[in-house]
Amino acid sequence: MVKQGYGTAIRPAAEPSMAGGGDPAPHPTLTGYYQTPQERDGFVQSLFDGAAGSYDRINTAFSFGSGAWYRRQALRRAGLRPGQRLLDVAVGTGLVAREAVRILGRREAVTGLDLSEGMLAEARRRLGIPLIRGRAEALPVADASFDMLSMGYALRHVPDLLLAFQEYRRVLRPGGGLLLLEIARPEGRLAHAAARLYLGRLVPGLSRLLGGERAERMMHYYWDTIEACVPPAAITGALAAAGFEAVGCEVQLGLFRAYSARRPK
Template sequence: MKSKEEFVHSVFESIAPKYDLMNNVLSFRQHKYWRRFTMKKMNVQEGQTAIDLCCGTCDWTISLAQKSKTGPIVGLDFSQHMLDYGAIKVNELNLQKQITLVQGNAMSLPYEDNSFDFATIGFGLRNVPDLQQVIREMQRVVKPGGKIVCLELSKPTWEPFKSLYYFYFQKVLPLLGKLIVKRYEQYKWLPESLIQFPDHKQLAEIFRVQGLTEVEAIPLTGGIAALHVGVKAK
């Protein structure tokens, strides 16, 4: 039987070609709004640096680079197939001198302490074997006063929206995955991964337990996603 890490790797290697399309389906096209909101909240300044974990096909990595303009940005993912699709976007925008794409493990980042102004993870924290270890690594590589930022699917809290969303997520989404990208089991697994994942209040508490300060937890679109921001103590 595959470990979670091996299974998740196989999932994302297989869905890479249609990952962007399925993100639109998964989030009702809201993921672009969520990223814009997050970027506004982060207020990245020219020259600042960032590492974007589980960067996938690099949409957020590219946004960080465009805001920073001159600061080095790292996009890290364990799926080379995802990075290959991301590299096409990076090259089309002529950002290859600013963005470095790295195949690596979010649980053990190949960077020195206090290296970046931001560490971000978008729609990846629920997929890692140990989310607290990933948060510790994000905190380690960020400079004192730097920000750890997580944008992730979450759990709606109010009815009837909650019941409607779970029906869509658990019943309809896997069928759409089968129809659009010929992948049923992979998209059946995605809602299962969310069941075990902490809600936005629980994740905020995990941020605090890990020593992060000024922690914010902001539900988005009725709670189907949430933005978490924490600051590394100076």
């Protein structure tokens, strides 16, 4: 079923199954937004370029101001400490990177990477950290050059989970840590209905008020990728398949997930 308007249910073109060794994409083609997997990168880049200026306001509103605290605590639990170097993939406007700078105490210790020029411009204006334009599945950085790699709420936007995770392992030093923050579709009918009402309806409506039609469309897409995403077990399975160890997933409120793993020493 092709999407006929914002907030209308989407039936994916095909169901991926990482757990069974199938499609490595985090979710199938969402034909209400783009028609082929090859069109996804261009669509996502354009989407985030157009809404970059209002992204922080939207995030603060729908997280009730708790997002910074949650990100900072997740980084600390993952083992980030002064003296280390961190690569923040899909840095966006710098919400995760900002908390990493607070922990590490040096802006130059955090490098941000993103495909969206609009998001990089916002991060450049706000943070002053080293920034690189690139994609998760082809990181333009040297082998074994970071102590930790983070990614905040962007895993659903990469085209190939296994390839991205192999790249993450490559750029981490032996023993280096990985932290992936995500939102997963809640289990249980009532929890799912509540999340769909809030993230699928209320947040996009609020986003339109804060950032216009582009921001609304971005947040509708955000929820639709959550609905269609592979289950958490598929993500942890892909991490193990990419060569990570100590793979784990911490859950809060049945919605927020912090995936952690480590490159073997």
